Amino acid sequence: MTEQSxxxxxxxxxxxxxRRVVQILVMVLFVGxxxxxxxxxxxxxxxxxxxxVVPFADPLATLQLWAAGGLLASDILLGAALTTxxxxxxxxxxxxxxxxxxxxxxxxxxxxxxxxxxxxxxSKRDPRRPLGRSVRYWIxxxxxxxxxxxxxxxxxxxxxxxxLQRGLVFGLGxxxxxxxxxxxxxxxxxxxxxxxxxCPLGAFYALVGRFSLLRISxxxxxxxxxxxxxxxxxxxxxxxLVSKGSGAILSGACSNCGRCVEVCHxxxxxxxxxxxxxxxxxxx
Amino acid sequence: MGDGQGIDRRGFLSxxxxxxxxxxxxxxVWGGFVREGQxxxxxxxxxxxxxxxxxxxxxxxxxxxxxxxxxxxxxLATPGDRAPTGTPSLTPRQxxxxxxxxxxxxxxxxxxxxxxxxVTAEDGHSxxxxxxxxxxxxxxxxxxxxxWGLRCDACYRACPxxxxxxxxxxxxxxxxxxxxxLLPRVEPDxxxxxGLCERACVVEKAAIFVLPREVALGQVGDNYVRGWxxxxxxxxxxxxxxxxxxxxxxxxxxxxxxxGELEVDDD
Numbered sequence: 001m002t003e004q005s006x007x008x009x010x011x012x013x014x015x016x017x018x019r020r021v022v023q024i025l026v027m028v029l030f031v032g033x034x035x036x037x038x039x040x041x042x043x044x045x046x047x048x049x050x051x052x053v054v055p056f057a058d059p060l061a062t063l064q065l066w067a068a069g070g071l072l073a074s075d076i077l078l079g080a081a082l083t084t085x086x087x088x089x090x091x092x093x094x095x096x097x098x099x100x101x102x103x104x105x106x107x108x109x110x111x112x113x114x115x116x117x118x119x120x121x122x123s124k125r126d127p128r129r130p131l132g133r134s135v136r137y138w139i140x141x142x143x144x145x146x147x148x149x150x151x152x153x154x155x156x157x158x159x160x161x162x163x164l165q166r167g168l169v170f171g172l173g174x175x176x177x178x179x180x181x182x183x184x185x186x187x188x189x190x191x192x193x194x195x196x197x198x199c200p201l202g203a204f205y206a207l208v209g210r211f212s213l214l215r216i217s218x219x220x221x222x223x224x225x226x227x228x229x230x231x232x233x234x235x236x237x238x239x240x241l242v243s244k245g246s247g248a249i250l251s252g253a254c255s256n257c258g259r260c261v262e263v264c265h266x267x268x269x270x271x272x273x274x275x276x277x278x279x280x281x282x283x284x
Numbered sequence: 285m286g287d288g289q290g291i292d293r294r295g296f297l298s299x300x301x302x303x304x305x306x307x308x309x310x311x312x313v314w315g316g317f318v319r320e321g322q323x324x325x326x327x328x329x330x331x332x333x334x335x336x337x338x339x340x341x342x343x344x345x346x347x348x349x350x351x352x353x354x355x356x357x358x359x360l361a362t363p364g365d366r367a368p369t370g371t372p373s374l375t376p377r378q379x380x381x382x383x384x385x386x387x388x389x390x391x392x393x394x395x396x397x398x399x400x401x402x403v404t405a406e407d408g409h410s411x412x413x414x415x416x417x418x419x420x421x422x423x424x425x426x427x428x429x430x431x432w433g434l435r436c437d438a439c440y441r442a443c444p445x446x447x448x449x450x451x452x453x454x455x456x457x458x459x460x461x462x463x464x465x466l467l468p469r470v471e472p473d474x475x476x477x478x479g480l481c482e483r484a485c486v487v488e489k490a491a492i493f494v495l496p497r498e499v500a501l502g503q504v505g506d507n508y509v510r511g512w513x514x515x516x517x518x519x520x521x522x523x524x525x526x527x528x529x530x531x532x533x534x535x536x537x538x539x540x541x542x543x544g545e546l547e548v549d550d551d
Binding site for chain 1: 303307310311314315317318319321322337338340341342344345346347348350351359360361362363364365368369370393394395396397
């Protein structure tokens with residue numbers, strides 16, 4: 001649906017453009033649902049109704065509500081199950097790269113950090129790594145525990161993603177500042193800090209997407225080890241097999257954003273459906 | 285986590301302690317922030333909303349109720365508002381609830397935070413929007429010009445349950461000695477908290493306004509019973525008074541006296 005043929009023009013930013021189009025389209029449909037009564041997509045990313053029939057729900061928000069002690073209505077459980085199934089198939093963090101409106105914000109910070117030497121968060125010159133990659137999983141656990149203790153969805157109460165995506169549809173208020181905060185954090189404190197280290201929603205989808213069908217696969221026989229993919233990848237640890245072995249990128253942390261596919265000059269990376277485990281190196 | 289190999293016991297304990305400390309500090313700050321948001325008791329919730337804490341435990345903040353409202357009454361709280369961010373709310377002075385008979389907001393709620401059962405008529409099928417309890421209207425008689433003796437009944441006329449939820453008490457105007465005072469009075473058991481009265485109030489800052497019921501209403505407790513109210517009297521005799529039936533109970537009070545069963549000292 002969103003994949004485009006790799007013509008000469010789209011070759012370098014085709015997926016990027018497609019992602020922005022999908023991200024904007026989803027939010028426009030939500031805004032239209034609120035302002036002009038469009039029936040295509042109503043609600044917001046926490047819970048929505050497609051074409052007046054199909055329910056979707058943020059499975060992590062639903063899980064928090066469940067932890068908070070509410071026996072939930074069937075609508076929301078159905079929606080959460082449907083959403084989980086879709087992302088389990090497509091790659092859990094596909095949400096992060098293709099839907100989440102915070103993604104353009106952190107991508108911009110990432111881009112600025114790569115392009116201008118004065119933003120050096122996480123670079124070799126400024127090797128501070130305040131937070132590890134696993135912090136998000138602890139935050140995820142904490143979110144569920146706090147939801148249980150406080151009787152309210154704890155991450156939803158403070159989520160900058162929630163503030164942004166709700167704000168775009170229903171009005172931001174001071175929610176802007178949460179978005180600015182995420183941007184500055186990523187730019188000055190830690191590269192890819194929010195999406196790659198902090199966000200429990202991304203962590204949740206990483207777990208959901210562990211066995212997804214759609215994956216990036218690598219052919220190390222074509223790889224010339226230019227490392228462009230690693231430079232552009234927001235979760236570069238998932239590309240650990242680049243130039244070493246061939247097969248699918250199996251880590252749930254991969255968001256299927258497709259940037260590595262685009263920047264690869266050697267056609268060594270491509271979208272593919274999951275093979276049985278990691279295939280053996282095909283060449284000598 | 286890649287640097288986990290070859291770690292010694294001291295290193296492991298040190299990391300464990302640091303992690304636990306970080307989680308504890310983070311959890312306390314985070315929890316405190318969330319708790320503070322929970323303690324915003326003045327938010328008015330859409331029709332059918334569960335009691336405050338239950339509501340917060342179920343609301344997923346999707347805004348489907350907001351979109352369903354044909355009057356743009358509802359809005360989702362933003363971080364600037366004094367309510368948990370993203371939860372639906374209304375400000376009756378700006379846009380009150382017009383009590384749609386099909387209650388689209390409650391119907392749209394996917395989680396049951398807006399509870400359809402609470403606005404369903406006793407027959408169990410049809411919706412009865414008059415069971416809505418958004419809050420309760422409260423009067424500030426000191427700033428009510430009707431209480432001054434001026435002729436204003438704007439709130440009374442605006443009330444969709446006129447003469448039931450909002451009544452006029454007639455009394456003499458002691459100041460002039462020759463006029464009447466038509467004093468609006470809220471019946472809290474009937475008032476839906478829709479806020480049409482608050483919207484209609486003519487003074488600069490409304491002298492009748494809606495507050496959450498938990499905030500505005502007292503509680504008598506179990507000690508006092510309205511003996512003249514059969515339903516309330518049930519609380520004293522939960523079995524309908526059956527246990528109090530004795531031989532003499534069959535006779536009326538009059539017979540009881542006339543039959544001379546009671547020794548009367550008519551000294």
